[in-house]
Amino acid sequence: MYDITFKFEQKGLEPITLSGIEPDQSILEVALKNNIELHHNCGGVCACSTCHLYVEQGEDLVEELSDREEDFIDRAVNPRLNSRLGCQCVLMDGSGKISVTLPDQTQFLGE
Numbered sequence: 001m002y003d004i005t006f007k008f009e010q011k012g013l014e015p016i017t018l019s020g021i022e023p024d025q026s027i028l029e030v031a032l033k034n035n036i037e038l039h040h041n042c043g044g045v046c047a048c049s050t051c052h053l054y055v056e057q058g059e060d061l062v063e064e065l066s067d068r069e070e071d072f073i074d075r076a077v078n079p080r081l082n083s084r085l086g087c088q089c090v091l092m093d094g095s096g097k098i099s100v101t102l103p104d105q106t107q108f109l110g111e
């Protein structure tokens, strides 16, 4: 089980910490199930970059970055060293604390 903290670059949004999160799901799925806005224009199949986020803590607890994911991160707005795609950050078996920061979602159109 994981504890996941979501922080937001969008002004006015306070951090949210979710506890007891099961593995085998992506951070995108966790966000959507908990009504946290994170765009996902391709539906979570690593074919866009709108689910881009920054992993601040716990990068070892999610599946590794693939070459394909890296290509899409290069097209994201303001990529950084800790950039990942939320749909590709699948929680591995285990437990721990993960912290992510979501870019301002008001910059995206679509889902």
Ligand code: FES
Residues within 6 Å of the ligand: 039, 040, 041, 042, 043, 044, 045, 046, 047, 048, 049, 050, 051, 052, 072, 085, 086, 087, 088
């Ligand atoms: S939702 Fe499109 S790459 Fe993650």
